[in-house]
Amino acid sequence: MTPGYRIEIVIEEPMARELARTLKTLRVPGYTVIPRAHGSGDRGIRRGDELAGDSSNCIFLIVCDDRALVEKVTEAVKPLISRSGGMCLVSECQSLTH
Amino acid sequence: MTPGYRIEIVIEEPMARELARTLKTLRVPGYTVIPRAHGSGDRGIRRGDELAGDSSNCIFLIVCDDRALVEKVTEAVKPLISRSGGMCLVSECQSLTH
Amino acid sequence: MTPGYRIEIVIEEPMARELARTLKTLRVPGYTVIPRAHGSGDRGIRRGDELAGDSSNCIFLIVCDDRALVEKVTEAVKPLISRSGGMCLVSECQSLTH
Amino acid sequence: MTEAFLANLSSPPLLFFFLGMAAVFVRSDLDIPGQIARFLSLYLLFAIGFKGGVALAEAPLGIEVFLTLGAAVLLSAAVPVYSFFVLRSRLGVADAAAVAATYGSISAVTFITATSYLDAQEVTWSGYLVAAMALMESPAIIVGMLLYNRFRETHGGEERQLRWGPLLHEACLNGSVFLIVGSMIIGYLTGPDGMEQVYPVVSAPFLGVLCLFLLDMGIVAARRLRDLGDSDGSGKLPLGFMGTAALVFPLINAAAALGFGVLLDLDEGNLVLLTVLGASASYIAVPAALRLALPQASPSIYLPMSLAITFPFNILLGIPLYHELAKWLT
Amino acid sequence: MTEAFLANLSSPPLLFFFLGMAAVFVRSDLDIPGQIARFLSLYLLFAIGFKGGVALAEAPLGIEVFLTLGAAVLLSAAVPVYSFFVLRSRLGVADAAAVAATYGSISAVTFITATSYLDAQEVTWSGYLVAAMALMESPAIIVGMLLYNRFRETHGGEERQLRWGPLLHEACLNGSVFLIVGSMIIGYLTGPDGMEQVYPVVSAPFLGVLCLFLLDMGIVAARRLRDLGDSDGSGKLPLGFMGTAALVFPLINAAAALGFGVLLDLDEGNLVLLTVLGASASYIAVPAALRLALPQASPSIYLPMSLAITFPFNILLGIPLYHELAKWLT
C-alpha cells in the first residue's frame, strides 16, 4: 500500500470523451469511469432518462501518487466544469496496484 | 479547491425518491446518484436482478462544506436506513465546483 | 457515527463472483458493488462494450471498522489484481449503519 | 391426466423456464441483462392488457362479468385474512402480514402462462379475466397493511394510524397495475381496429417473448432457491414452514377460487384462469409496495416463498392440475 | 374537422402517449428502462430510414424532389434567424441561439408519428421526405452557432472565431443523423429485395414499437413539464414567455412550410410532412450538439420548450391541423 490521491470528477456524459482525451494527454496512470449517474445541482435536475444521454452525469475516478499531477488534472477540469457543470473532489487514500 | 465533506449513502432503490425529496428540503447544494448497484449486508444479498428494481441499491454522493448540514443529512438518513437497510459514510475532501 | 475504513476495489467484471466469494469467507460485514464501469490502465482501455462483459470493470465498496480485516481483504485482493488488473484503495471515514 | 402434465411440461415456455433453472444449478454464467428482463415484463403486461381490452370491446358485458370481478376482489381481500392468522403461528406480525398480502395478490406471469397454456389446449377464455387480474393486485396489499396495523405492538401512546394516502397510492398506482389497466383501456377504446395495427407487436411474438422471459424467471427463481439453501445453516429462516406454506397456500386458495367459479357457473377456460389468479402469489407488485409501506417485513421471507416456490409450482404442476379440476367440475 | 382531431387522439400511439403522461401526473412509478428507450428510438430511425431509402429506389427522382429538399434546407436555415431576434427580447444571446437552433431543426419522432397518421388515413407520401428530414437536422445548428458567435459579447481583444471543425462534426455526424442517412442509403441500395428480407423487423412492428416509444415519451415529457411547474416559485425561468413561444413558433413555422409546399405544388401527404418538419423542434440531436458546442446555453430553457410543449402540441393537435390546412390548400 502506498499513499496517494483519489480524484473524483462528476461531469456530464457528453463531456466524457473530451475528458478522457485530456487525461491521456496529462499522462494519468489510469482512470475508471462510472457511466449513467444522475443528479441535481445548480443547473437543475439531470434525470439520466434523456434519449440521447445528454442529461446524464458520469463519474471519473483517478488515483495517482503525484501531487503535481493532481494539480494538473484539477486545472484541466476547471474549464470543463465551469462551462457545463459538475464537480471535482480530491482526497487522500492508500492504494495498491499490481 | 475548498475543504468540504463527502457524504455517501447506500440505500435501496425504491427509497431513492424519498431521499431525494428529503435532501431537497434540507437544501443540500446538489447530489449525484449512482443507480443499480447491488450488494450484500445484514439483510442478505441484493442481487440487482429484481424485476421491479426492488432488490437493487443506489448510492447518493453529496458534497458540502457545512458541518451542520452534514449533521442534518445524517440525522435525516438514520430512520431511512434503520427501516430498510443501507449505510451512510462521511469523509473529508477538497472540492472544486464551478 | 463510528470511525471506520472504506475499501474500494476496481476489478474486472468476470472476477466479481470470485471476489464476492472471497469476501464472504473473510466475513466482511457487507459490500456494495457498482457494475459495468469502464476505464483505462496499464492493460489498455476497457471499453465496457464487450459482448460478454469481459471488458468491463466493477467497483466493490466495503466498509468496516476493523483494521485487521482491512489487511486481510487487501492481502486477498492482491493476487486477483496482479493476475488480471485493477486497483485497491483504502481510506478513512465515519460510518453510520443501522 | 398425466398427459395434461406432460403436455404442459413440454411446451416451449416451460422448457425455457427449466433451462434457466438448469443454468443456475450447473453454475453457468448465462444471464439476461436486467433492463431487458424488466422490459420483457413490461411488454407482457402491455400485450395482455391490450388483448384483454380488445376482447372486452368485442364481447358484450353481461352480469356474469361483474359478478366475477366482484368475486375476484373478494377473494383477494379474504385470502390475506385467513393466511395472516395461520402465518402468525410462526412469523412476526410484519412478516405474516407481508406474506398474507403476497398470497392474496396475483402473479401476472403465472396468469399469462396459463392463458398460453389454454391457447395451446384450444380452450377459450374471456378478456374480462384480465380485468379481474388487474383488480386483484391491490386489495390484498391494503388488507395486509390493515392487519399489520391492527395487530402490531405499539409503543407508549403511539396511535394505530395508517398513512392511507401513500398506501393507496402504492397499492393502486404501481407501475405494473397502471400499465395493465392503461393498456386494457386503450385496447378497449381502439378495439379490433387498433389490434389490427399493433398485431405484429402485441400478438404474434407473445409466446416467443414469454419463452425468453421465462428463461430469465428460471434463472431468477433458481438463484433465490439456492440462496435459501445457502442460508440453511444459519437457522435464521423457518425454511420448513416457509416451504410448506408456499405449497399449501396455492392449493387452498385455488380451491376457494374454484368454489367461487363453480358458483358463478364459469366456463372451463375462465374457471381455470380464476383459479390460477387465486392460487398465484405476487413477486413484483406486492414486494415493490411492501418495500415502501412495510419495510419492517423481511423480503428474504416473502420473496423466495412466492418467487422460488409458489411460482414454479403453479406453472409446472398447478396449471394442469387446476385445469383437470375445472374440466371435472364443469 | 373535429373528426380528424378525434381520429388522431384515439389512435393507439397517441393514447399511449397520454398514458405515459398520466403515469407521471398520478405519480405512478411506471418507467421504461433507459437503454430500452434509447434502442426504441434507434430502431425507429433505422426503420424510417430504411423505408425511405427503399421508397426512393422505387420512385423516379424528379425535379420536384430536389426542389423540395432545397426548400427544406432553406427553411431549416431561415427559421433560426427570425426566431433568434424574437427570442432576444427576453433571453440572453446563448439561450436565444440555442432555442432558435432547436426550432429550425426537426423532431424525427414527430415526423414518424405523422407518417403513421397519414398511413392510418390512407394518404400516400413519398420516401424523399425522409431525406428532407435528415437534411433539416443540421443546418439549424450551424446557423444558431453563427448567430451566437456574431452577437455574443466579446471580452477584450477576443476574436469572434468559430471552431468550425468540431461544430460541423457535431452538426452533421451525430448518431441520429448518421443512422437515418446510413439506413436510407442501405435501403436505397438493397431496394425492394432488401425490404422483403427485413420486413418483419423494419415494417410490421413499426406501429407497435411507436406505441411503446410514445409511452416513454409521454413519461419523459410530463416529467419535464412537472419540473417546470416545480421551478415556478423560483422565478428564474421566464415561463410565460417560454410557453407562448413554444406554441407560437410551430404555428409560424408550419405556415412558412405550407407556403413553400404550395409553391412547390406538393401532394397532400408530402405537404403535411413538410409542414410537420417545419413545425417540429428537435429534442435529441440539437440538444446533444448544443451540450458540446454551446454549453453556455441553459438546457432547462430549450429542452422543456421543445420536449414538453411543442412536441405534445404537434402530435396531439398540430398534425391533424396541418392536415386540414393541407387538404384545403391542395
Added chain:
Amino acid sequence: MTEAFLANLSSPPLLFFFLGMAAVFVRSDLDIPGQIARFLSLYLLFAIGFKGGVALAEAPLGIEVFLTLGAAVLLSAAVPVYSFFVLRSRLGVADAAAVAATYGSISAVTFITATSYLDAQEVTWSGYLVAAMALMESPAIIVGMLLYNRFRETHGGEERQLRWGPLLHEACLNGSVFLIVGSMIIGYLTGPDGMEQVYPVVSAPFLGVLCLFLLDMGIVAARRLRDLGDSDGSGKLPLGFMGTAALVFPLINAAAALGFGVLLDLDEGNLVLLTVLGASASYIAVPAALRLALPQASPSIYLPMSLAITFPFNILLGIPLYHELAKWLT
C-alpha cells in the same frame, strides 16, 4: 466469382456492418446500448439453436451426422496445436496458447451470417451443423490450456497441475454454449409444433435482428481496429505479426475444414458451414473463459486479432470465397 462477392457485400447485414465501421471512422457518436447488444447476441444464439434443434427433429440422423460432428471436434482440437507452435515464434507461451484457443474455437455470429448468406443464395444446409458449432466452442479452450500448462515456465518445485474442474466448467458451461445447446435441445423436443408457436420471434425477425447486431459489431470491431492503430507508436504489440496471422490462420483452417468436408462428402451448404466454422475465431466465449482460466494472456493481443481482423475478413470475403471453393469441390 466477383458476382458472389458483390452479392455478399451488398446484402443488408453486411451493409449495416460497414455502416457501424463507418460510424467509428468518421467519429460519429452512434452507439448501441450495451445491454441491447448483449441481448441481440443472446437472441441470435437462442434462435439459431432452436432452429437447428427443430431441423434435427425433422431430419433422420444418419452416420454422416456423427462423422461430421466428430470431424468438427477433431478440427477444433487440432487447430490450436499447430497454431501454438507457429505463434510461439513471436509470442510468449500464455499469449500463444490464448490465440491458439481462439482460432480453434468458432464465432457464432460468423456462422449465423453464413447461414443467412446461404439462405439468400437458396443453398440448403442441415440443422446438425448447429450442433457442430456448439461442439466446437469448448475443445479448443481445453487444448489451449493443456498447451500452456505443458510449455509454461515453472518456478522452483511448482507442479504443472491444471485445475480441471473450473477449466472444464468455463469451457463447457459458459453462457453462450449453454444457451445454444439448451435451445437446440428444446427445439429438438418441441419440433415443428414448437416452431409454429414461436415462429414470429425465432424465425421471421432473424435477418432484421442480424442487421442491427452487425451494426453494433461494426462499431465494436472498428473501435478495436482504431485502438490498434493508436497503440502503433508504443511498439509494445507485434502488430505486423498479429495482422498477418489473423488473415492467414482462417485460410489454413478453412482449407483443413474443406478437406475434412470433402472426405465426408458433405453437400455444398454443409461444406460451406463446416469451412466457416474452421475459419472463424471466437471473440465471446473463448475470451470470457480465458479471462478466468488464463489471465496471464493479454486480451489486447487475442481479442483484436479475432474481432477486428478475422471476423470482418470472414464475413466480407471469406464466406463467398469458401462458397466458391465448395462449389468447385462438390
